[in-house]
Amino acid sequence: MTSATKVPVEGAAISAPEELKSGSLNTKIYNAIKQRILSNRLRPGTKLVHEQLANELRVSRTPVREALERLYSEGYIVHILRRGFFVAEIDETEARELYELREALEVFALRKVFETTETWPMEHIRALNGQYRVAIDSLGTRDRMLTDRDFHLGLARLAGNGRVVDTLASIFDRVILKRRVEGYLPTRGPEAYKEHIALIEALADHDAASSEAILRGHIRSAWGRLHEHLQVLADHDPDDLD
Structure with a gap:
């Protein structure tokens, strides 16, 4: 295992960044x-430059290279011949496929909740939506x-299927990590919050049909906004949208 490089300063050593304080080095670099x-x-x-990342994380290039290879294999970054690694950007086809898969999995989880659970923690679900409401204004x-x-994964966990939750988490990460936010209109936040409330009310009423219809509509609205945003990015220089 490659150890972190320490640079002496006045007889002391600069410690590794906080994000690298625990766990195996390769995993820490990947996560960082x-x-x-x-x-x-x-x-x-x-563009992801090996030397720059190694200097920032105070390690050798080897664990950085291995982390980039792992991120590449998982689709989070891309490699362009003779140019190097770049943070991946989501395209319309990938986004549509991910949203279709997301809808299928979330609806499956919702149906499982109604099939297997008589009561669920509504206060916890409302608290998750409350955190989302705060995020609209302050983040x-x-x-x-x-x-x-976090709100949607919290709902999915009620179904008790860890693999579904893990797959959904991966879908969310890919959509969030690989999309630009420049030029994205802020109106979607309040709209989504209201849709969350409608879904919570249907859940509280144990109305399976309404819950599923609201959830499907919510996910499709989110896809519609992302689709519009991707088209805007395709027609403009993203740097002009900051």
């Missing part, structure tokens, strides 16, 4: 780079998307 993509510190389309677009993800 992925988190920078998730937090939009590394934006879609950004950036990407953070709002992450809070929305």
